[in-house]
Every structure is written in C-alpha cells, then in structure tokens.
Amino acid sequence: MTIPIILASSSERRKQLLSLIGVTVDQYVSPTVDETPLNDELPRQLALRLAQEKARAVAAEYPNHIIIAADNVVAVGRRILDKAETDDDVKRYLTLLSGRKNTVYTALSICHPSGKQSLKVVETKVTFKRLTASEIESYIQTGEGIGKAGGYAIQGIASKYIKTIQGSYHAVMGLPVHEVYQVLSGWGNIN
Template identity: 50%
Template sequence: MVLASGSPRRRDLLARIGVVPARILPPEIDERPRPQELPRQLAGRLSQEKARAVMAGEPQALVLAADTVVGVGRRILPKAETEAQARDCLALLSGRRHRVYTGVALGLPDGRLLTRVVESVVTFQRLTAAQVEAYIASGEWRGKAGGYTIQESAEAFVRFLSGSHSNVVGLPLHETAQLLRGIGWLRP
C-alpha cells in the first residue's frame, strides 16, 4: 500500500488498525477550492485528486489518500499558515458549531477508485482572548485545517462532538477499515 499523504497523524491512525504503508508519497496538487465549491465537495475532490496523482506513477499499487476540510456553513476554512489566519479561524469557531469533512479515496491496481466522505460535527466553547493567544503561542495550529488540531490542547475547546473523532484528527478509521475490508486487504 502507498499512502498518498505526508501527515504523521494519518500514519499513526492507520497503525491503530494494523496498517503500515509500504511507501509514503505525498502528491503535489492544487488544493484551492473552486468557485462555489462546498466544504464536503472539496474534501471528496481533493482526496480523489491525490489518489489519482499517485496512482499515475504507481499503477500496480493500492493507494490510500485523504483530505480534511473544516467548514462553517458554506465557508471553507484554510489550513492556517500564519498567526493571523489561525486567529481568524479561532474567532469564527468560537462558540459555534462547525463541520469537519474527510474525503477518503482508495485507488486499486485495476484503476478503480473507491471513495467516502465522512462528516463530524464539532462545537467549540466561546474562547477568551487569553485562550486564543495561548493556543497561537503553542504553534499547534500551523498547517491544520480550520487552524486547530483536536488531538492536542484544542481538544479542551470542544464542547460537543458528533461523529468520528478520528475523522476530526484526519482519517475516519471505521470507514477506512471498511474500504480495506471490502477489497479483502484487511481482515475482519
């Protein structure tokens, strides 16, 4: 199996279900949303594009790709790269419900692409200025969809979670395991 992701979180999550990729090949694709694209659609499209990009160079491999998108309504939050972006994300998420979508794509050697998009609903408490500044100082937000990572200190902000916790981390394990079992690659 080839994992089409450089995310150490995804590798750790896969290890929980006994999957260790033979190779890790993060593809270079344009991750910008298209005009009018919704968060769910973006997560699905990006996971498929990542899988196809790696499948092109690894035609005999089983390829697993994923992409996680945080959305508030129709709005897609960025993978925060600057403190200003992270602050904007946290301000928008403070005291509100948002959705986390992860698209999972499994490319097969025969060229087929099996896909799922998983949705989790998360509600943050209302954040104080001190909480925001402490989180910004932690640096945990850097490169993370929506400017936070639930498996570290931001988990203390979560008032409510409906759906898959591993989805919010970056790979829905139940659905990923089902895809792998469905093709006979992972035992029941």
C-alpha cells in the same frame, strides 16, 4: 495475495491512524495537488475532489498498489477555513469558531489496481466552547494551529476547548479509520 499499500500523504497522524488498525503501509508519497477551491465549490465537494486528485496522481505512478488518499476541509456553513498559515489566521479562525459548531469534511479515496475505487465523505460536527481573548492568545502561542485546517488540532491542546463532537474523532484527526478498514477488509487486504 496482499497488495502493497501507498499512503498518498506525508502526514504523521495518518500514518499512526493506519497503524492502529493494522494497515501496513509500504510507501508514503505526497502528491502535489493545487488545493485552491474552485469558484462556488462547496466544502464537501472540495474535500472529495482533493482526495480523488491525490489518489489519482499517485495511482498513475504506482498502478500495482492500493492507494489511500484523504483530505480534510473545515467549514462554518459554506465558508471554508483553510490551513492556518499565520498566527493571524489562527486568531481569525478561533474567533469565528468560538461558541459555534463547525463541520469537518473528511474525504477518503482508495484506489485498487483492478480499477475499483472507493469514495466516501465523513462529516463530523465539532462544537467549541465560547473562547476568551486570553484563551485564543494562549492557543496561538503554542503554535499548534499553524498548518491545520481551521487553525486547530483536535488531538492536541485545542481539545480542552471542544464541547462536543458528533461523528468521527479520527476523521477530524485526518483519516476515517473505520471506513478505511471496511474498504480494505472488503477487498481482502486486511484482517
């Protein structure tokens, strides 16, 4: 018997990525979780903690469902680049990312009604070309970076500034689809 699946997110990208691998989501629930980093919390730890908290919050309400939760944290070294809320944030982040490598930590937490839980963190290195002031300003004008961790969307206009990706493109978009597939197929919940 197939167990119904809830995506603990309202992200359209994550919905699309799940549909790519044939996962039928029965419901979307966006949990309220404080995303403020704890004192001295490293980027990888933050991503993992947030994914776990999101999954647990939804699993508590829906104990008979499989819950899929994920969280992305963009970092340069130990410095966490939150979701850009303003044009100034996008400018500051892109100036920092210009000509540099950043790491995107995508944490995945999948909970099964039996109590099984799968936790994974996928690390992807993204290298930007050296950006000119006019390229940064042009990108800001698109509005694409607002609401995005690190101030950019890899699947959008920012893709033209990205020299290399080492790791999972889909994880940077929001969900490591290979890892989701591996867990759900191992649990017999996907073909």
